[in-house]
Amino acid sequence: MRALVIGGVLAGLFMLAALVSFVWVPHDVEALDIANRLKAPGDGYVLGTDHFGRDVLSMVMVGARVSIAVALVAVGIGMGLGVPLGLAAAAARGSLLDEAIMRGNDLVFAFPSLLIAILITAVFGPSALNAIIAIGIFNVPVFARVTRGAALSLWTREFILAARTAGKGRARISAEHILPNVANLLIVQGTIQFSLGILAEAGLSYVGLGAQPPTPSWGRMLAEAQTMISFAPHLALVPGLSIVMTVLGLNLMGDGLRDILDPRIRRVRA
Amino acid sequence: MLRYAFRRLISFALALVVASLVVFFSLEVVPGDPAAYMMGLNARPEAVEALRAELGLDRAPAQRYVAWIGGMLQGDFGTSYTYRAPVAGMIADRLWVSLPLALYALALSTLIAFPVGIWAAARRGSAADMAVIGTTQLGIAVPNFWFAMILVAVFAINLGWFSAGGFPGWENGFWGGLKALTLPAIALALPQASILARVMRSALIDTLGEDFVRTARAKGLSPGQALRRHALRNALIPVLTIIGLQFSFLLAGAIIIENVFYLPGLGRLVFQAIQQRDLIVVEGVVMLLVFAVITVTFLVDLAYAAVDPRLRRG
Amino acid sequence: MSLLSIEGLDLAIHGVPILKRVSLAVAPGRILGVIGESGSGKSMTAFSVMRLLPRGADLSGRILFAGQDLAQAGEAQMGRVRGAGIGMVFQEPMTALNPLQTIGAQVAETLRLHDGLSARTAAARARAVLDRVGLPEPEFPLGRYPHELSGGQRQRVVIAMAIARRPRLLIADEPTTALDVTTQAQILALIRRLVDEDGMGAIFITHDLGVVANVADSVAIMRRGAVVEAGPTAQVFAEMRHPYTRALFAAATHQPARRPHAAPEPLLQVQDVVRSYPGRGGGLLARRGAAKRAVDGVSFTLHRGESLGLVGESGCGKSTLTRAILGLEPVQGGRIALAGQAVDAHRPVPRALRAKVQVVFQDPYGSFNPRHRVSRLVTEPFHLLDQPPAGIARAHAVAEALEAVGLRAGDADKYIHEFSGGQRQRIAIARALIIRPELIVLDEAVSALDVQVRAQILDLLADLTDTYDLSYLFISHDLHVVRRITDRVLVMRAGRIVEQGATERVFQAPEHPYTRALLAAAPDLTKAG
Numbered sequence A: 001m002r003a004l005v006i007g008g009v010l011a012g013l014f015m016l017a018a019l020v021s022f023v024w025v026p027h028d029v030e031a032l033d034i035a036n037r038l039k040a041p042g043d044g045y046v047l048g049t050d051h052f053g054r055d056v057l058s059m060v061m062v063g064a065r066v067s068i069a070v071a072l073v074a075v076g077i078g079m080g081l082g083v084p085l086g087l088a089a090a091a092a093r094g095s096l097l098d099e100a101i102m103r104g105n106d107l108v109f110a111f112p113s114l115l116i117a118i119l120i121t122a123v124f125g126p127s128a129l130n131a132i133i134a135i136g137i138f139n140v141p142v143f144a145r146v147t148r149g150a151a152l153s154l155w156t157r158e159f160i161l162a163a164r165t166a167g168k169g170r171a172r173i174s175a176e177h178i179l180p181n182v183a184n185l186l187i188v189q190g191t192i193q194f195s196l197g198i199l200a201e202a203g204l205s206y207v208g209l210g211a212q213p214p215t216p217s218w219g220r221m222l223a224e225a226q227t228m229i230s231f232a233p234h235l236a237l238v239p240g241l242s243i244v245m246t247v248l249g250l251n252l253m254g255d256g257l258r259d260i261l262d263p264r265i266r267r268v269r270a
Numbered sequence B: 001m002l003r004y005a006f007r008r009l010i011s012f013a014l015a016l017v018v019a020s021l022v023v024f025f026s027l028e029v030v031p032g033d034p035a036a037y038m039m040g041l042n043a044r045p046e047a048v049e050a051l052r053a054e055l056g057l058d059r060a061p062a063q064r065y066v067a068w069i070g071g072m073l074q075g076d077f078g079t080s081y082t083y084r085a086p087v088a089g090m091i092a093d094r095l096w097v098s099l100p101l102a103l104y105a106l107a108l109s110t111l112i113a114f115p116v117g118i119w120a121a122a123r124r125g126s127a128a129d130m131a132v133i134g135t136t137q138l139g140i141a142v143p144n145f146w147f148a149m150i151l152v153a154v155f156a157i158n159l160g161w162f163s164a165g166g167f168p169g170w171e172n173g174f175w176g177g178l179k180a181l182t183l184p185a186i187a188l189a190l191p192q193a194s195i196l197a198r199v200m201r202s203a204l205i206d207t208l209g210e211d212f213v214r215t216a217r218a219k220g221l222s223p224g225q226a227l228r229r230h231a232l233r234n235a236l237i238p239v240l241t242i243i244g245l246q247f248s249f250l251l252a253g254a255i256i257i258e259n260v261f262y263l264p265g266l267g268r269l270v271f272q273a274i275q276q277r278d279l280i281v282v283e284g285v286v287m288l289l290v291f292a293v294i295t296v297t298f299l300v301d302l303a304y305a306a307v308d309p310r311l312r313r314g
Numbered sequence C: 001m002s003l004l005s006i007e008g009l010d011l012a013i014h015g016v017p018i019l020k021r022v023s024l025a026v027a028p029g030r031i032l033g034v035i036g037e038s039g040s041g042k043s044m045t046a047f048s049v050m051r052l053l054p055r056g057a058d059l060s061g062r063i064l065f066a067g068q069d070l071a072q073a074g075e076a077q078m079g080r081v082r083g084a085g086i087g088m089v090f091q092e093p094m095t096a097l098n099p100l101q102t103i104g105a106q107v108a109e110t111l112r113l114h115d116g117l118s119a120r121t122a123a124a125r126a127r128a129v130l131d132r133v134g135l136p137e138p139e140f141p142l143g144r145y146p147h148e149l150s151g152g153q154r155q156r157v158v159i160a161m162a163i164a165r166r167p168r169l170l171i172a173d174e175p176t177t178a179l180d181v182t183t184q185a186q187i188l189a190l191i192r193r194l195v196d197e198d199g200m201g202a203i204f205i206t207h208d209l210g211v212v213a214n215v216a217d218s219v220a221i222m223r224r225g226a227v228v229e230a231g232p233t234a235q236v237f238a239e240m241r242h243p244y245t246r247a248l249f250a251a252a253t254h255q256p257a258r259r260p261h262a263a264p265e266p267l268l269q270v271q272d273v274v275r276s277y278p279g280r281g282g283g284l285l286a287r288r289g290a291a292k293r294a295v296d297g298v299s300f301t302l303h304r305g306e307s308l309g310l311v312g313e314s315g316c317g318k319s320t321l322t323r324a325i326l327g328l329e330p331v332q333g334g335r336i337a338l339a340g341q342a343v344d345a346h347r348p349v350p351r352a353l354r355a356k357v358q359v360v361f362q363d364p365y366g367s368f369n370p371r372h373r374v375s376r377l378v379t380e381p382f383h384l385l386d387q388p389p390a391g392i393a394r395a396h397a398v399a400e401a402l403e404a405v406g407l408r409a410g411d412a413d414k415y416i417h418e419f420s421g422g423q424r425q426r427i428a429i430a431r432a433l434i435i436r437p438e439l440i441v442l443d444e445a446v447s448a449l450d451v452q453v454r455a456q457i458l459d460l461l462a463d464l465t466d467t468y469d470l471s472y473l474f475i476s477h478d479l480h481v482v483r484r485i486t487d488r489v490l491v492m493r494a495g496r497i498v499e500q501g502a503t504e505r506v507f508q509a510p511e512h513p514y515t516r517a518l519l520a521a522a523p524d525l526t527k528a529g
Helices: A002-023 A056-091 A096-109 A113-124 A128-155 A158-165 A170-206 A218-228 A234-261 A263-269 B002-029 B034-039 B045-055 B061-073 B087-122 B127-141 B144-158 B174-208 B211-219 B223-261 B266-275 B279-307 B309-313 C042-050 C075-081 C103-115 C119-132 C151-163 C181-198 C209-215 C233-239 C243-252 C318-325 C374-378 C380-384 C391-404 C409-413 C421-433 C451-467 C479-485 C503-508 C513-521
Strands: C004-013 C016-026 C031-035 C057-065 C086-089 C169-173 C201-206 C218-223 C226-232 C266-277 C292-303 C307-311 C333-338 C357-360 C439-443 C471-476 C488-493 C496-502
Touching: A002 A056, A002 A234, A056 A096, A056 A128, A056 A170, A056 A218, A056 A234, A096 A128, A096 B002, A096 B279, A113 A128, A113 A170, A113 B002, A113 B223, A113 B266, A113 B279, A128 A170, A158 A170, A158 C357, A158 C380, A170 A218, A170 A234, A170 B144, A170 B223, A218 A234, A218 B144, A234 B127, A234 B144, B002 B061, B002 B279, B034 B045, B034 B279, B087 B127, B087 B174, B087 B223, B087 B266, B087 B279, B127 B174, B144 B174, B144 B223, B174 B223, B211 B223, B211 C086, B211 C103, B211 C151, B223 B266, B223 B279, B266 B279, B279 B309, C004 C042, C016 C031, C016 C042, C016 C201, C016 C226, C031 C042, C031 C181, C031 C209, C042 C057, C042 C086, C042 C169, C042 C201, C086 C151, C103 C119, C103 C151, C119 C151, C151 C181, C169 C181, C181 C201, C181 C209, C181 C513, C201 C209, C209 C233, C209 C243, C218 C233, C218 C243, C226 C233, C226 C243, C243 C451, C266 C318, C266 C471, C292 C318, C292 C333, C292 C471, C292 C496, C307 C318, C307 C479, C318 C333, C318 C439, C318 C471, C357 C421, C374 C380, C374 C391, C374 C409, C374 C421, C380 C421, C391 C409, C391 C421, C421 C439, C421 C451, C451 C479, C471 C479, C479 C503, C488 C503, C488 C513, C496 C503, C496 C513
Parallel strands: C031 C201, C031 C218, C086 C169, C169 C201, C307 C471, C307 C488, C357 C439, C439 C471
Antiparallel strands: C004 C016, C004 C057, C218 C226, C266 C292, C266 C333, C488 C496
16 A cells, blocks of 8 residues: 555656646746756756756656656557457467467567567657557557456356356457456556556667657657766756656556455455 | 477477568568668669669569578678678677677576575565565666666766776677676666566565475475475476566667667667668668577577476477 | 373464364374364364464464474474474375476485485385385386376375375375365275374364264364364264254254155256367377367256256266356257257357256355446346346345345345355355246355355255246265255266166165265265264
């Protein structure tokens, strides 16, 4: 429970910052102000300025938008495709369909999201959309596997047999009995993939495969900060710590949710 | 055992074929005319035509695919259009940086994670265990390339223990090369070690709750003996899965982290090739990396059978 | 002179009292049977002696064994007692062995642990011990892995490990509960033989009065963490001083009041049914093994109003046959007809036909979706009706079904976790009843219940046939239960019906050798003493 609250507060802080940035930021993130370049934190700029005189706090707030949006949509893609695939594979256990879905999953696992991003970028050029697609595709087999694994053990339970003797079809049983019982697991996995997505997005935009200038993103801020780390360490520390705290917050939330939602653990405690 | 290995080998080969189709289709069919795409908008028609002939684009995609695969089997990855050099040679040079880096990081990650995970599991619920959980929770949240920048700032720029980047080449001595790869390997390894230590810990705790561990205790084994002789090998099965997955993350991570240390590895090669639209180089590098990932998956499958006698029959 | 003497043992785990002033004694060469229902603390007594208790356990009292008080012993001292002085056998043989080690290595480990034997001597001794527990050389080499053995064989390996160092005391915690009756009889005989040969003392923990009656020299009856009655087996069984002892016995031999309702009209007809599965292995390039016939030419008829028993050991094909009758599994040959209409899983079974048969499963915990309220759980079969009742009519139907099984109408709004195992089984019966089926299949429906709850459910089943026009197909491995609730019985073995007839006739004058073997193996309360 404590983990959930701490994690929720940490991750919620950055989500709030992302939302606030739509209506208000301390300074315009695209306005260059060379006179105020590389200022240390404080003195009108809470977190200092970068080499173009842009306000770091404002950039981190707008950057949160990109990171969170990319990771969230990628989780949506992974769940939207992976969960139905996993349910179908489990409902048709051992069939050709199950085999095809699982082999397809194995194949996608051979392409880490970075490789998918490289393939897409090589042909279509870099953009935030690439990052979403690359991370989203990588999420699909993760959700498909989690769903199938949990669904398979449910299919052997007697309440499913009871539903079958009540004449219900496999699709209906999947929707009515299986999905609600794997939902908790999916919420927990969703939080984990959300945090992994933020890390992956940061990596992709760091190497230039994600959001493009002038949109600020945490990964690109780090890439620009790299050469200045010895004399302007705040440029690397602020976006880096933002990533760490958001990911840490999401992971803590995932652990907390698992403790609350997983009936196995709850039963041990009761 | 042989039958199991044979079946894994078949699916290994199948995965390679399908993966190569995906790579080929993405880079040679999706762009429409790869030659025109590579030359860009302002290219002279004669130059595009020359490249088209060089790439053999007048042939059907199926023929080109077969030729591409046949070439790779003989070590011919085609010719880079920007560097005018065989891609195979370029990749081979860079591979000698990226692969050792990934393996170095994997070794570090495993060497750190195993003792820590076992140590924490043996003392579950204690303050030491809590400290491990907290530290690894933090370690998972740290992006490896950012951690690398911090390491450079502290150990290279401030303390001067390591150089801030670059690679002297293996031909100038093994230890020099290893030293140049040490900071990048640590940066890669620590976040992965955090994940692996947590997996090791929870797998071991699960196994320690199994009936056969209780049987071992009833025989008179101490908790430590029961853990070493019975729980550990059983806990290895989920851990192996994660090690296999980690290799692909480490390879991807190595490619990113090369940028922090200005290492002449596959990462820098492929990112330059993307900017220059050199699809032949991209194709070669991606295929090689996919090959590496699928091979590791295959090796992990074989390792399962070595650990678990129940698989040897199937 | 006792070998083990437990005096005033108290145990609490995380502050929850588990054992209260437990006192027991075991003499050399004698077997003490400890009987109790689930939650009586019988297993925790055993784990207290071994000092293998969960975290948070607080133990006080005395456990005197070979001149030491084990309740006060340190971990190092217990390490010398476990395996050497006291051996232990567990309930679940499928998980009690390390799946990654050979049986030889696991037995030898016990021997090498303290005696410092060389690997070769230990292997030779392990060989001798395995021979002794009935796993001889050519068939069971030391290099066998646990997954290559059956449950009974694995239990023999566990016993070999427990007795390898000739301990003076053997503790067996429900060692036969997971096994079939014929295997159970063999394991019981083995334990008795080892106790007699080695002069060991033994504690035999079980919920089954019949098992204790057959194997134990003295018994202790436990309830809610305390011993309510103890003494020599024959004396306890004859005197039954404590009301709980009498209640347990009454429940174990309880005969529900049944009136015959069977009519000559056939309801379920099964003719030459065959169901086979592809052999193990197989795939793209490997050859499949021979197909396994789970159900091999089964024919029988169940008449309207009849209660028909189907008895067999695990793997005999009774579950497969049940699923075929329910239309959940296609058959390769033969014909199944319910009220004259064919049931065939190759085609969708018509809903009206499905509505004629309902099922109650074994596991009172796994039979319900934990996320739905009782009203929704019980009305699931309404799916089979063309015009299911709605609104008030629906609520009335739920209330009637719940009250018919002895629950209250108000229970409809609760969730399943609020009910005990016996109550859940009543809800499962209500779910089956609600669409007024003609046939209810009871698939091991009382097997997971404690003896007193089981007696109540059997009474309920008998009563329902008076109120409703019902037939039962009662599937069970437990011969005594089948005898008390059925008119006729089928005995199944390896996919075939080997004997069928009126229940009393089959039990009193079995014709087939397998039926005779089953009956001989089944523990019998009347053999006490």
